[in-house]
Amino acid sequence: MADQKNSILVVEDEEDILALLHFNLIKAGYNADCASHGEEALAAIAAKKPDLILLDLMLPGIDGLDICRRLRSHEDTNGIPIIMLTARGEESDIVRGLELGADDYVTKPFSIKVLLARIQTVLRRKTLLQQEADQTELVRGELRIHSGRSLAQVEGKTIDLTFTEFKVLEALASRPGWVFTRYQIVNAVRGEDYAVTDRAVDVQIAGLRKKLGSCSYYIETVRGVGYRFREEL
Known part of the structure; x- marks a missing residue:
């Protein structure tokens, strides 16, 4: 009920x-x-x-x-x-x-x-x-990701992300260097067995990169596999 x-x-x-x-x-x-x-x-x-x-x-x-x-x-x-x-x-x-x-x-x-x-x-x-009471922030260079507030900032300025874009960013940034397949990204955002196309994931990534601006380079494409968040150099 x-x-x-x-x-x-x-x-x-x-x-x-x-x-x-x-x-x-x-x-x-x-x-x-x-x-x-x-x-x-x-x-x-x-x-x-x-x-x-x-x-x-x-x-x-x-x-x-x-x-x-x-x-x-x-x-x-x-x-x-x-x-x-x-x-x-x-x-x-x-x-x-x-x-x-x-x-x-x-x-x-x-x-x-x-x-x-x-x-x-x-x-x-x-x-x-x-x-969500967790106040932990993920900080990657000029990018800050606040899970509890569903908030992302680039160079101190809040960027306007959709729910899906934020969850994709959060998932990738939580494991820098880890390669996520498109299927794993869908699972992280919407749960298992959610039917969505590879194209839809690519669209989300493209929109996310555009909004990240100077920090877009953090999201790397692994050709033939998926995406990963760049590790700190």
Whole structure:
């Protein structure tokens, strides 16, 4: 049974799917609100920040990818977990959504049991991050990584990372010199058996390097294997 404090906003323009999701979320013990188009979703989020958003990509007006982009660009909403719902299931859509900061995705048609399990996993991860009391910082030259606060700084300036980008950086930096395969990176960020493509991992790394700026050289590509964090010289 879900914690009653967990509120979920369902953004879906197909009425039958919206009703199905609302019914099953309430049945599972969540507080659930609904929106059928982008503008309504943004207004609902501004009025009452949910603990998680189920976000359809294909929406009238402002689409799901644009909503994701807007939420991740504002400090007061960039920490809200987002699970994408998409009927397209194309790699480019999944990669684009993850690149914009979505935490997970489910393709239509989907199993309610699988979706509820994904929701529980994402919310559990969010709770663990919030409760994390460890104040240890990883310091690598001009790069500082604060796990408890999910904060990364380059030359004293905070850089704006998505949840996925931060967890990738944290995993690599925690074991400098260790070569991580793409599969190991996925496991470190999202847990075992999470289905995602090599291309999606490469996109995350590319975005992370860009944001690291002068410290981007710390992330090295090991051709044919994966990535590693440069050891101190």
